[in-house]
Amino acid sequence: MRVVIARCSVDYMGRLTAHLPLATRLLMVKADGSVLVHSDGGSYKPLNWMAPPCAMAEVEPTDDERAEGVRQCWQVQHAKSDDRLRILLHEVLHDSSHDLGIDPGLVKDGVEAQLQALLAEHIHTLGEGYTLVRREYQTPIGPVDIVAKDPTGATVAVEIKRRGDIDGVEQLTRYLELLNRDPHLAPVSGVFAAQQIKPQARTLATDRGIRCVTLDYDELRGIDDATTRLF
Incomplete structure (x- = not known):
């Protein structure tokens, strides 16, 4: 560098x-x-x-x-x-x-890494007909958490956070800008997935055409089925 x-x-x-x-x-x-x-x-x-x-x-x-x-x-x-x-x-x-050598990449905290693994396993959480392409899809500016295909076969980039704020939306925006330059992937849409998404982040994501999905960690693990709750 x-x-x-x-x-x-x-x-x-x-x-x-x-x-x-x-x-x-x-x-x-x-x-x-x-x-x-x-x-x-x-x-x-x-x-x-x-x-x-x-x-x-x-x-x-x-x-x-x-x-x-x-x-x-x-x-x-x-x-x-x-x-x-x-x-x-x-x-x-x-x-x-300065020669920085080979970077080992970002080590995510346990819950965030588990969210990624669980969502990849249950990719239908994003909607019926979604299919997983790859986890940790490498780009020159870092790995995209999940790349999937929607029911029409279009590419979808998914960024996963425990708490979704504006920085996460900005990060996904940069990934989308880069991925959409690849004619083999474009057009690429974005999904911002988190356990909690701040209102400002949701507003920014919506303005940029990025879909927000709130993740239920327990439900993904099969511990808590929201359909069986009384309230």
């Missing part, structure tokens, strides 16, 4: 355009080719980024850019679309590279 702290401006061009004016930011170039632009705030979410497959090249600034104080220019081009980033570096404060 390459880590750069620099005074820079960033322009994104593609399905829309976006501009980040000159400021000090953290730039990360990962081994998978992804490039992320972070500020000193906003939690984990980058201000802008380019997900793989993409290629980054350091090109010469234009004469006008040099006159404005640009020292370096990074150009990041997505391999399957016209999306691109142009990062203009005015001053580099730090530049280092």
Whole structure:
């Protein structure tokens, strides 16, 4: 991983355009080719980024850019679309590279891992006609909990949480954006499944066309059959 702290401006061009004016930011170039632009705030979410497959090249600034104080220019081009980033570096404060090795992946806590296993076993919980494709479907930005097929044969990505909040919806949104770039999978819809889903998360998911499913852990384990309750 390459880590750069620099005074820079960033322009994104593609399905829309976006501009980040000159400021000090953290730039990360990962081994998978992804490039992320972070500020000193906003939690984990980058201000802008380019997900793989993409290629980054350091090109010469234009004469006008040099006159404005640009020292370096990074150009990041997505391999399957016209999306691109142009990062203009005015001053580099730090530049280092680190080999992080192979990551063992996220180790989920017991209940969340069991929810995933139980839902995979009882995939019909999502609806009649659903079939399991794979658990822990690997992507360049992490594993999707479950990939399934709906009754029409369309692909469905499922993100599972114990408590569903906005961060989980954002995570699933990133997976969907990446999966829908694959013509063999698209169109891919999303299901956000959790034991409890916060109202804000449900609102955001609905706005993005993601279906919410509340999971009953005991019922999935066969301990509690909701159909036999008196109340």
